[in-house]
Amino acid sequence: xxxxxxxxxxxKKYIKKEATQLAIFARAENATLSxxxxxxxxxxxxxxxxxxxxxxxxxxxxxxxxxFSSFQGYLRVEMVLGRxxxxxxxxxxxxxxxxxxxxxxxxxxxxxxxxxxxxMMAWANKVSAEVAVMDPDEISRLxxxxxxxxxLVSEACEKRISEVLSSSTDxxxxxxxxxxxxxxxxxxxxxxxELNTVDRDPSRLQPLPSWCAEPLAQYALRFPTxxxxxxxxxxxxxxxxxIAPHVDTHSAFTDAITSLTLSAGVxxxxxxxxxxxxxxxxxxxxSLCVMTGEARYRWEHGIRPRKTDVVGGRAVMRDRRVSLTxxxxxxxxxxxxxxxxxxxxxxxxxxxxxxxxxxxxxxxSVFQQKWTAxxxxxxxxxxxxxxxxLIQRHWSARLPLQQLTQAEKDRLPPVQALxxxxxxxxxxxxxxxxxxxxxxxxxxxxxxxxxxxxxxxKCEYPARRLxxxxxxxxxxxxxxxxxxxxxxTTTTTTxxxxxxxxxxxxTTPSTGRxxxxxxxxxxxxxxxxxxxxxxLEVDYSTCSVIFLRSPLPQPDHVEVPSPFPPEWHQLAxxxxxxxxxKKESIRTDPNxxxxxxxxxxxxxxxxxxxxxxRRDVKERGELRFKHxxxxxxxxxxxxxxxxxx
Numbered sequence: 001x002x003x004x005x006x007x008x009x010x011x012k013k014y015i016k017k018e019a020t021q022l023a024i025f026a027r028a029e030n031a032t033l034s035x036x037x038x039x040x041x042x043x044x045x046x047x048x049x050x051x052x053x054x055x056x057x058x059x060x061x062x063x064x065x066x067x068f069s070s071f072q073g074y075l076r077v078e079m080v081l082g083r084x085x086x087x088x089x090x091x092x093x094x095x096x097x098x099x100x101x102x103x104x105x106x107x108x109x110x111x112x113x114x115x116x117x118x119x120m121m122a123w124a125n126k127v128s129a130e131v132a133v134m135d136p137d138e139i140s141r142l143x144x145x146x147x148x149x150x151x152l153v154s155e156a157c158e159k160r161i162s163e164v165l166s167s168s169t170d171x172x173x174x175x176x177x178x179x180x181x182x183x184x185x186x187x188x189x190x191x192x193x194e195l196n197t198v199d200r201d202p203s204r205l206q207p208l209p210s211w212c213a214e215p216l217a218q219y220a221l222r223f224p225t226x227x228x229x230x231x232x233x234x235x236x237x238x239x240x241x242x243i244a245p246h247v248d249t250h251s252a253f254t255d256a257i258t259s260l261t262l263s264a265g266v267x268x269x270x271x272x273x274x275x276x277x278x279x280x281x282x283x284x285x286x287s288l289c290v291m292t293g294e295a296r297y298r299w300e301h302g303i304r305p306r307k308t309d310v311v312g313g314r315a316v317m318r319d320r321r322v323s324l325t326x327x328x329x330x331x332x333x334x335x336x337x338x339x340x341x342x343x344x345x346x347x348x349x350x351x352x353x354x355x356x357x358x359x360x361x362x363x364x365s366v367f368q369q370k371w372t373a374x375x376x377x378x379x380x381x382x383x384x385x386x387x388x389x390l391i392q393r394h395w396s397a398r399l400p401l402q403q404l405t406q407a408e409k410d411r412l413p414p415v416q417a418l419x420x421x422x423x424x425x426x427x428x429x430x431x432x433x434x435x436x437x438x439x440x441x442x443x444x445x446x447x448x449x450x451x452x453x454x455x456x457x458k459c460e461y462p463a464r465r466l467x468x469x470x471x472x473x474x475x476x477x478x479x480x481x482x483x484x485x486x487x488x489t490t491t492t493t494t495x496x497x498x499x500x501x502x503x504x505x506x507t508t509p510s511t512g513r514x515x516x517x518x519x520x521x522x523x524x525x526x527x528x529x530x531x532x533x534x535x536l537e538v539d540y541s542t543c544s545v546i547f548l549r550s551p552l553p554q555p556d557h558v559e560v561p562s563p564f565p566p567e568w569h570q571l572a573x574x575x576x577x578x579x580x581x582k583k584e585s586i587r588t589d590p591n592x593x594x595x596x597x598x599x600x601x602x603x604x605x606x607x608x609x610x611x612x613x614r615r616d617v618k619e620r621g622e623l624r625f626k627h628x629x630x631x632x633x634x635x636x637x638x639x640x641x642x643x644x645x
Contacts, residue, residue, distance in 0.1 A: 145293030245302030
């Protein structure tokens with residue numbers, strides 16, 4: 001058998017090294033090669049052996065720019081911090097293919113050390129999510145509701161604000177507060193980090209400083225529809241410091257969160273953990289970042305604690321950065337913010353009366369419409385359980401239907417209006433709907449305290465799901481409309497000195513026992529709630545109610561009692577259905593069903609780690625199968641004498 005030629009050995013070595021680099025690339029991106037690499041040319045040229053890990057292989061960013069910048073359609077070089085690969089971006093796939101063919105024909109690209117470097121190239125479907133996005137239009141496209149404005153203020157204004165904040169004469173009225181690797185200062189309302197809310201103490205209220213007048217004027221000029229801020233938080237970050245991914249509290253501030261970056265730029269990470277989506281956004285000095293809608297409520301934002309960022313393919317050392325975060329505090333006395341509840345409370349009745357016309361959602365984005373609807377409806381229908389309990393126990397993507405004529409279907413509200421129909425089967429909700437409790441919380445207390453029977457048996461579980469035909473009986477002593485019992489009275493007259501006395505008797509002539517007579521007395525402010533849904537049958541003489549069936553859609557109305565229109569129920573249904581489908585796909589994913597076996601032991605890992613482990617085991621099994629088949633084929637050729645000697 002002759003030894004392979006030097007060219008064959010070189011080719012085999014190159015293929016093996018390229019396969020190793022592709023495996024490193026897939027592991028670093030935490031995805032399969034089929035989703036990362038394309039067999040057809042794209043506008044993203046992947047360089048497998050040239051990255052931002054300390055100029056791997058002796059290749060610097062300037063070397064790559066010198067090698068590719070002369071080609072038509074070249075845009076830029078992008079690197080990922082700590083990764084041994086990089087990207088070259090072109091206007092289209094044709095320009096990228098011409099550049100790759102020209103580089104492949106040569107013996108490598110020249111390096112600053114005087115030598116040459118042979119590049120391993122492949123076609124990428126997309127750029128890594130770790131690459132910092134700098135274009136404002138691209139940022140708004142990737143993250144809906146996020147707006148970045150470059151050069152909001154002048155360098156002179158930036159220098160003036162930095163000097164005021166760095167001056168030795170500290171502002172006693174608003175001192176610095178030292179947090180984890182950063183310090184903050186509040187103007188206007190003070191934010192309480194322990195309670196995660198705004199401190200509305202008037203004695204601590206400070207006006208916004210005069211030195212932020214120019215940024216506020218430019219902000220109002222570019223975003224005139226957003227309410228002017230009344231709260232300012234100054235964050236002072238030193239190199240190497242960061243902040244954990246988070247979403248600013250919903251209850252304390254309005255929709256828009258604005259951040260002005262001064263002194264130094266930074267790469268901020270935006271991510272959606274539930275969807276496994278993340279993007280890095282570069283905020284240069286004097287840039288304004290405005291988070292609204294989906295970017296405000298769905299996407300988490302944070303800064304990784306490191307001293308270097310990769311921006312435009314180059315490593316940039318971090319410097320001291322000052323962030324001015326402007327927010328608008330919600331009015332705690334605004335009646336439009338009050339959430340409607342299942343209660344006869346007079347304040348709840350006032351909120352209901354002031355909101356006879358639902359809020360106009362037409363000016364909001366689709367995400368804002370869904371979020372507002374689910375917030376209001378959840379506060380009314382299921383305020384005493386978590387969203388996880390709602391999805392796991394009381395949510396169903398299948399809604400009840402009814403056989404109707406075509407004319408009735410034309411007048412039928414959207415079937416999504418029955419999104420909360422399953423919650424009407426809860427025991428505490430049925431007790432309230434039957435007017436046997438003044439609020440949902442009182443109904444829950446009656447159940448827990450043992451005052452409620454289901455089919456003659458005591459039930460202390462408020463979340464019990466009633467079946468069709470179940471009868472619920474409530475103790476009269478816990479019904480708010482039944483007052484203290486009166487007694488039968490008898491009058492006895494005694495002729496003593498022309499005087500008579502009347503005595504009250506609490507006994508009956510037959511048994512001699514006390515007879516409690518239950519008097520009905522209406523409770524104040526209960527009139528708007530005095531209606532009985534058609535799926536309940538109530539008998540007040542025995543304080544009992546029968547659950548007949550689930551709510552159904554009816555022409556011109558919805559059987560589920562709600563102060564919100566059917567369109568709001570439809571928006572809430574779309575919100576929760578998307579979450580429900582994601583959870584169902586996770587539970588039914590066949591790749592996640594087999595147990596994880598490590599060294600012969602079955603172990604339970606977190607879902608993301610278990611998925612990686614199973615994928616690695618699967619890939620190794622496929623590789624062993626491939627090698628085994630190749631070995632069998634080679635042995636068969638040797639037996640037939642077809643191997644070249």
